[in-house]
Amino acid sequence: MCRVGFVDDDFDEFGNYKKRLARRGIDLHFVDNCLSLHDILDWVLNNTIECLLVDHKLTAKYDFYGTKVVAFINNHLPDLPCIILTNFPGDSADDKLVMKNLIFDRNILSSDGEKFNNFCEIVKQSTEVFKNRLNLHLDEYAVLLEKKTNQEITAEEEETFLHLFKILKSYGEVDDVASELLKPDINRKMDNLLKKLDHYIDLNKE
Structure with a gap:
């Protein structure tokens, strides 16, 4: 299974996401005990994460938005694929820190059918690209x-x-x-x- 990290300020739905993604060969890990961007980077390295899912609005737990997390991680780990999840895709795109094709509606994690399957394939393909670049x-x-x-x-x-x-x-x-x-x-x-x-x-x- 591919190892994927999840940066969010709300743990409530994580268990459901983890179970659903596990059925598609994705091992989801919640980023915890982190306060700063450097903490998140260290967590990614220590947990051998191959792709990072990041919620856009992290303000209940962090002093920054998800797009800043992606920009920081990509600056230090340019090959690590990072995907923004948000209820308001337009807000993330307006920051101009993440490509539009890497911004997804957060509801996709709870969806069924082709949309969810395609999203899982994108995540798994991203981890394969990362491994090849390593x-x-x-x-x-x-x-x-x-x-x-x-x-x-x-x-x-x-x-x-x-x-x-x-x-x-x-x-x-x-x-x-x-x-x-x-x-x-x-x-x-x-x-x-x-x-x-x-x-x-x-x-x-x-």
């Missing part, structure tokens, strides 16, 4: 890891390497690497310099 990032990560190991990596590539490691590690695509490789080159050079300085001081003490 595989592409895995190839890029392997190239950067070799460069990092050989100390041939540029500053820009190193930033990409660390970002990809965090994402791929969260989704279980890569194993832990030596902590030395996760340090930016400037930190490693500073550590080496400090070691040499300590050694020099020790020699002078003798």
Whole structure:
């Protein structure tokens, strides 16, 4: 089953949504214990979410709307598909933070027939696209890891390497690497310099 997160300020209908979507191969998880956008991002990574459903009006629990959640998540995880659910699709579209084709009437979760089936297929297809993009990032990560190991990596590539490691590690695509490789080159050079300085001081003490 594909793993899908659900950001909402109301838990009342979640149980019904979870049961209905489970019959279509979608494992729905409620985003809880989160207060900020960064909390939601961490929750997504910690729960290996492959698609995120977000209610538009979150003001009963959060200080922001769903469209801002999507914009923030897409800024940090550009490949993660995010879908807005709302009783007023026009309001979400007016924010101009989410594409119209990713905004759905919230009632679709309670509907029957073709509309509900099509929505489920869109969600499942979105998770497949996300998984395929992770595989592409895995190839890029392997190239950067070799460069990092050989100390041939540029500053820009190193930033990409660390970002990809965090994402791929969260989704279980890569194993832990030596902590030395996760340090930016400037930190490693500073550590080496400090070691040499300590050694020099020790020699002078003798």
